[in-house]
Amino acid sequence: MPKADLTELAARLEAHLGDPHDPTSPMPFDQILDHDEREEFPYAFVNLLQRWGVHEYVIPKAQGGKAGDVEVGFNLLRLIARRDPTSATALMLTSLSFMPAWIAGTDEQKQYVVDLMKQGNKLAWGLSERHHGSDVLGNEMRAEKVDGGYLLTGEKWLIGNATVADGVSVFARTDPKGGPAGYSIFLVEKRNTPAGAVEELPNERLHGLRALDMSGIRLDGVFVPDEARLGHQGQGLEIALKSAQVARTTIGSMALAAVDTALRVTLDFTEQREIFGKKVSDIPYSRRQLTEVFADLMIADAVSLGAVRSLQVVPEQTSVWSSVAKYFVPTLLERSMAQLNIVLGARLYLRAHPHYGIYQKMLRDLLVAIFADGNTVVNLKNIALQLDGLLGTAAQDTVARAAADQRVPQLYGIDRELPLYRPWDQELFSRGKDDAVLAAPGSLDRLRELAAEAKGEEQVWLLRAVEVAAGLLGRAEAIHRRAGELRAGLGREYGQSAELFDLAKQYSALHATAACLHTFVHSHAALDDPLPSGALLLLQLERLHRLFSPHESVTDSAVVDEVMRVLRHLHRENRLFSYWQFPLATRTGVRHAQS
Numbered sequence: 001m002p003k004a005d006l007t008e009l010a011a012r013l014e015a016h017l018g019d020p021h022d023p024t025s026p027m028p029f030d031q032i033l034d035h036d037e038r039e040e041f042p043y044a045f046v047n048l049l050q051r052w053g054v055h056e057y058v059i060p061k062a063q064g065g066k067a068g069d070v071e072v073g074f075n076l077l078r079l080i081a082r083r084d085p086t087s088a089t090a091l092m093l094t095s096l097s098f099m100p101a102w103i104a105g106t107d108e109q110k111q112y113v114v115d116l117m118k119q120g121n122k123l124a125w126g127l128s129e130r131h132h133g134s135d136v137l138g139n140e141m142r143a144e145k146v147d148g149g150y151l152l153t154g155e156k157w158l159i160g161n162a163t164v165a166d167g168v169s170v171f172a173r174t175d176p177k178g179g180p181a182g183y184s185i186f187l188v189e190k191r192n193t194p195a196g197a198v199e200e201l202p203n204e205r206l207h208g209l210r211a212l213d214m215s216g217i218r219l220d221g222v223f224v225p226d227e228a229r230l231g232h233q234g235q236g237l238e239i240a241l242k243s244a245q246v247a248r249t250t251i252g253s254m255a256l257a258a259v260d261t262a263l264r265v266t267l268d269f270t271e272q273r274e275i276f277g278k279k280v281s282d283i284p285y286s287r288r289q290l291t292e293v294f295a296d297l298m299i300a301d302a303v304s305l306g307a308v309r310s311l312q313v314v315p316e317q318t319s320v321w322s323s324v325a326k327y328f329v330p331t332l333l334e335r336s337m338a339q340l341n342i343v344l345g346a347r348l349y350l351r352a353h354p355h356y357g358i359y360q361k362m363l364r365d366l367l368v369a370i371f372a373d374g375n376t377v378v379n380l381k382n383i384a385l386q387l388d389g390l391l392g393t394a395a396q397d398t399v400a401r402a403a404a405d406q407r408v409p410q411l412y413g414i415d416r417e418l419p420l421y422r423p424w425d426q427e428l429f430s431r432g433k434d435d436a437v438l439a440a441p442g443s444l445d446r447l448r449e450l451a452a453e454a455k456g457e458e459q460v461w462l463l464r465a466v467e468v469a470a471g472l473l474g475r476a477e478a479i480h481r482r483a484g485e486l487r488a489g490l491g492r493e494y495g496q497s498a499e500l501f502d503l504a505k506q507y508s509a510l511h512a513t514a515a516c517l518h519t520f521v522h523s524h525a526a527l528d529d530p531l532p533s534g535a536l537l538l539l540q541l542e543r544l545h546r547l548f549s550p551h552e553s554v555t556d557s558a559v560v561d562e563v564m565r566v567l568r569h570l571h572r573e574n575r576l577f578s579y580w581q582f583p584l585a586t587r588t589g590v591r592h593a594q595s
């Protein structure tokens, strides 16, 4: 979708939902917090969002929906989650549960499930089991073949929406021996089973997303017809992993949204509150903390921008992109929140405060992005197992690098149109390709050119950014060498070693460095004032550099002051803290930020 259209769409959704600080608006923070306190599923908000038509943006155009680009759904979800990650999750769960049908269903099945969604039906994704979380191939729910269908027996647990859902996409063992080709996926519609056949498990009380329906289902010989099987018999694991790639890429929207709101309410405070004769924002230490959190948010934004677009531009590589995004974005932003806690101080503890209660919710809710849809460790493992191939290609394969150079403007150019989303083209291994890292040297060259054209301090900052980015990217060789030494030293233990997982973390930091560079270089001309900013890029790179050298600085107070100017501009103009800078609903509510 063209940038101007997406911006207009975002503005319309914001206007529909109103100022969340205003208790009389349609989706205000105080009601959201009330639902959380009472742990009551947010039907009213989900309905409000469906009335607006949010769900249409995750339904493929071929089936009468409006989903052209994953980017659209991702950004709408993010705007919902900046108010209420619970409502956003409830909606996301339905669209995730549709993925198996989208990836592998027949046209009739897709249309059938789409019609269910259009009628407002809720869906759940039944993958996890009580004794089998990350080890998907241990799953015990079985589907026994009988005439005309299957009998499903077993339990699925920790399933979001399981009780409120009308249908559950269930991952079940069709070969008693299990194994990679031993599972299939079935759509179990509660209304098509005898009353009580789908036993709903008790609601689990949660730390975050407290209003979410978090339960499970138990089945005992429940019949589902052959037409309810999505994909071939035995294709379940492949479909589940491809669905997970989408979920892993998009769940970062929860973390981005949580930090957006947390930073916004913190700025509401620091821009007004004076202490020792100065605004908190103007105290050098606090100012640095605020700008560092903002820089983290923009790193995560750049990583997400590329990862979401990779689903359409390089679906054959999404195994790596989705795992990097899933590991890196929530891990980074969880740390940023801890930093922000210090800036907001005691007020973050005031649970019933009309302005800061929401901060605590964001602090709690962000964590879902860490473990849902494949936890951090699973994603690091996925990167680790492909590390040698990825670094080998980056070091030697000039053909792959040239091809990546061609594609990267579309991956990171915010104004570039995307090819049609074809989820079935996603692959489970990336065959040594990660265009972000492969094309990084090319974008570094382009940054040098932009620096040469820049003037004054901007030129100084960009030249420094080139130097810091080159240093970070140059680490690839050492990571590759260390991986080789580990393999030689550990033999069969290599794949499971903690050191290898650490190398996967370092690789993710290189990917993130590349994402910041590419976004600056390829979205440069399309960004709205006050972006692009050389100072912001430099601070982003310092944050990444500090993952390797925690106490080394590459910025000074002039850089921080300039980033603060950018941040203040976005805060004052009420725009999303993102390269997208969507205009947010006009603030009409009482601010309460000083008390």
Ligand SMILES: Cc1cc2nc3c(=O)[nH]c(=O)nc-3n(C[C@H](O)[C@H](O)[C@H](O)COP(=O)(O)OP(=O)(O)OC[C@H]3O[C@@H](n4cnc5c(N)ncnc54)[C@H](O)[C@@H]3O)c2cc1C
Residues within 6 Å of the ligand: 093, 124, 125, 126, 127, 128, 129, 132, 133, 134, 135, 157, 158, 159, 160, 161, 206, 209, 214, 368, 371, 372, 373, 374, 375, 377, 378, 381
């Ligand atoms: C709020 C919420 C919503 C959820 N929604 C759904 C849903 O809608 N549908 C659904 O199917 N599931 C859902 N789940 C389940 C969730 O996605 C987890 O996958 C599942 O609970 C397993 O979690 P786990 O990996 O932490 O646990 P386990 O598999 O028990 O793993 C325990 C720990 O072992 C370590 N570990 C795991 N794998 C590896 C590895 N390969 N290498 C090294 N260490 C490892 C990790 O530290 C992990 O935390 C939800 C859970 C929550 C809490």
